[in-house]
Amino acid sequence: MTSTQPDAPSESTKRLEEEGEIAADYLEELLDIADLDGDIEIDVDHGRAAVEIVSEDPSDRSLRRLAGQDGDVLDALQELTRLAVQAKTGERSRLMLDVAGYRAGRRAELVVIADEAIAKVRATSEPVALDPMNPFERKVVHDAVAAAGLTSDSDGEEPSRHVVIRPA
Known part of the structure; x- marks a missing residue:
């Protein structure tokens, strides 16, 4: 007889969490290179890995540069992050990235x-x-x-x- 724990994450949730971790590592390196301060939050939302770069200081607007005026920079950064995840996992990622609450x-x-x-x-x-x-x-x-x-x-x-x- 086998039993499963009701709170055990599913295989797909584990895969999405792994995508989030890979993305977080990639984005941490980017923040270091750009000399920007930010925390990275990882979640799974609507069947996608969701990663957000948030400011440690709410009055600091420097992360908004990563979103761009109309979100164009954010779209490009999201695509680069998806490619970094794909390079590690071998699978296409549908990861969603937000920076400083721009997408929200x-x-x-x-x-x-x-x-x-x-x-x-x-x-x-x-x-x-x-x-x-x-x-x-x-x-x-x-x-x-x-x-x-x-x-x-x-x-x-x-x-x-x-x-x-x-x-x-």
Whole structure:
């Protein structure tokens, strides 16, 4: 007879935690090279490794440089971190990286944008196309639209790919 502990992490959770550890090591080296202070927090969120670089001092804004003005630097850093994880594990990573709360703040902004577009679709029964967004941003909008009971699609080619929200 075999027994399993209910709190034992699953194999996929262990793999995601390993991805987070590899990413943390990579990012620690990057912070050292860039002479930036920051702590690294690792989590598993929605079936993905989630890593965030946070400031030890809330008034220190130097980490925001790693996000860039519109998150472009953060997107590039996330891709480099995913490649570093892939080089160690041999598997493609879907790791999500946040720096100094940039993505969390952007997620809140996107939910407001999605809610406004959802209200317009409901009022007019006409589709609404949003401005171009990166994959992270489109995912946030798609999730908000699905939660509201409407449908959405991504349309166009990068970098002009955008979300179109439609009545259900």
